[in-house]
Amino acid sequence: MSTDYLTQALTAGLPAQVDSPVGFLRRRLNDKIPPVLPVAPEAPVVPARRVMVECTRCGTPGRPDALPDGLCRPCRQVTHGSAVTPDGVTEPAIERDVRAYVSELRDLLKVP
Template structure:
């Protein structure tokens, strides 16, 4: 821990932790960010202290902290705090698991933290998790559990699993006693995850709505081919053939052979 008043300070109004919090970062930055996120407020997160706790050198950690700042997870600054009857300025590092833009951090520095608009509707994955208790009362989940497991359930839906298949996979063959429903569901969502489906190849062709001649979309504007639209297939040349030959003869006669 840092000296009183110093060290890490968590930014307010962060989203719940998920397994995809720092997946947009390179592995080293993600590992260091996850470690800092796990520390409680007031922890010493100076470069030297982090280098002692993590398998990275001071230069690497300093580079990562700078990149976390660029990504909106971290801001360094000072804050005026009261110490008895005195006001002192302390150096603090503010950390946000949820990436913030410059506008948010500017408002935070003014003490005017913008509140995020709450979702009025829940995702299909969240609703499925919340409804598990109706099928199996022993698997009743809390709101926090549903939010935590939502990304895993979303992956099932992305891979094409139906609601009936998901419910059967999570509720079939339950043990007699379930002490931690969320842990059991998390395990089943991971171990029973169906394989990703191969992309479906679409075999489809377009045809003229009148003569049924096949063709591409460009060749069938309005759904009709050139013939059925009355458009001639071959455009007539701008000049008659005789004039074209006459122009060509004039060009040839004007050319002088090299000596």
């Protein structure tokens, strides 16, 4: 029960004159304060399930937080490295992955 709730319940509809403050307060407390509402029951606690996932490249199992972007640490290190093309130019891993993906798609389109 909060202070604001108690103040509103005791001061709502005050009479013009109060002869006995103690009697007035006793009557207000007995008549005006509504019963305390029951607290809603809490939802039952469900035990947390552990989820295991696998690396999308090598299949190593692990927790989801240990496999960001679906890759384990060794596979991420290979992916985020840079490669040297036959021309001797270094290209970022993301561009290499896109080119490899596009070439795989082209190969799939060639198959009857």
